[in-house]
Amino acid sequence: MPIPKAELHLHIEGTLEPELALRLAERNGVTLPYADVAGLRAAYRFDDLQSFLDLYYRLMDVLRTEQDFTDLADAYLARAREQGVRHAEIFFDPQAHTARGVAFDTVLAGLSAALDSSEERYGITTGLILCFLRDRPEEEALATLEEAKPHLDRITAVGLDSAEVGNPPSKFARAYERASELGLHLVAHAGEEGPPEYVREALDVLHVERIDHGIRSLEDPELVARLVAERIPLTVCPFSNVRLRCVDTLADHPLRRMLDAGLLATVNSDDPAYFGGYVDENLTDTAAVLGLTDDQVRTLARNSFEAAFLDDATRARYL
Numbered sequence: 001m002p003i004p005k006a007e008l009h010l011h012i013e014g015t016l017e018p019e020l021a022l023r024l025a026e027r028n029g030v031t032l033p034y035a036d037v038a039g040l041r042a043a044y045r046f047d048d049l050q051s052f053l054d055l056y057y058r059l060m061d062v063l064r065t066e067q068d069f070t071d072l073a074d075a076y077l078a079r080a081r082e083q084g085v086r087h088a089e090i091f092f093d094p095q096a097h098t099a100r101g102v103a104f105d106t107v108l109a110g111l112s113a114a115l116d117s118s119e120e121r122y123g124i125t126t127g128l129i130l131c132f133l134r135d136r137p138e139e140e141a142l143a144t145l146e147e148a149k150p151h152l153d154r155i156t157a158v159g160l161d162s163a164e165v166g167n168p169p170s171k172f173a174r175a176y177e178r179a180s181e182l183g184l185h186l187v188a189h190a191g192e193e194g195p196p197e198y199v200r201e202a203l204d205v206l207h208v209e210r211i212d213h214g215i216r217s218l219e220d221p222e223l224v225a226r227l228v229a230e231r232i233p234l235t236v237c238p239f240s241n242v243r244l245r246c247v248d249t250l251a252d253h254p255l256r257r258m259l260d261a262g263l264l265a266t267v268n269s270d271d272p273a274y275f276g277g278y279v280d281e282n283l284t285d286t287a288a289v290l291g292l293t294d295d296q297v298r299t300l301a302r303n304s305f306e307a308a309f310l311d312d313a314t315r316a317r318y319l
């Protein structure tokens with residue numbers, strides 16, 4: 001039985017398995033340039049973050065109706081249960097949907113329909129993290145936040161994702177300030193492909209509480225010391241880092257060095273349909289390849305609950 005854990009870095013659109021993508025394409029009359037599951041899987045070869053994002057945004061065009069988003073989230077939750085996930089904080093990319101004519105309310109209602117009964121059906125508590133697309137203007141992020149306002153009871157945090165290099169965190173200073181005023185938690189992708197300076201900016205300008213990825217922080221010892229001292233969680237995604245060529249092979253992954261440095265690292269799956277495994281595979285394969293001790297694996301699982309946006313009573317239940 002997989003070790004109980006929280007998943008804190010999971011893009012719901014990145015859980016779109018080829019089988020479901022093809023089924024939704026047919027249901028919605030969307031033509032994809034792939035004949036079958038094998039043809040689609042063959043396209044899952046990436047040179048970097050951008051080459052992945054190109055396919056990720058293209059494939060999500062099959063998501064059109066409220067029911068599509070419910071089916072997507074439901075399929076993830078069923079798998080997450082098998083992976084030992086007890087709590088999931090799930091990213092979604094509203095702008096990737098509103099830009100192609102799918103309403104914010106359709107996305108949120110669809111996801112909520114699955115998430116609202118998740119605890120009862122799967123024993124998984126959930127939160128939603130609204131991500132701003134960092135390669136789009138800040139005005140669009142602010143408009144998205146406005147659209148989210150009637151639904152803040154359903155949204156735990158804001159995040160920042162998409163193409164990192166050339167889109168520093170400081171570009172979103174006003175959007176994060178507004179999100180903070182609205183009482184939302186704050187996280188951001190930083191230090192995935194981008195430099196350690198982006199991690200510093202996420203902390204100093206956006207005032208984030210967690211860093212998503214953050215692996216390039218290791219290039220800056222002073223930054224590492226700060227992350228350790230302030231106990232800033234890093235949501236690390238080993239399979240993603242290898243598939244997107246941020247790291248050469250799993251054996252080269254810095255996770256063990258991160259733990260040895262005293263960083264509050266957690267293991268997550270990012271976009272599991274695209275990167276070859278869900279969260280427990282990320283944890284067990286990486287642990288095996290890097291020779292992590294049982295104690296280190298338990299620490300990673302404990303870190304995931306510690307880093308989660310849970311109230312003390314719920315956290316105590318998991319720890």
Ligand code: ADE
Pocket residue numbers: 011014049056161162163189192240270271
């Ligand atoms: N969107 C989905 N997955 C992502 C990742 N790994 N980095 C940035 N944006 C993303």
Ligand code: ZN
Pocket residue numbers: 009011161189212270
């Ligand atoms: Zn991510």
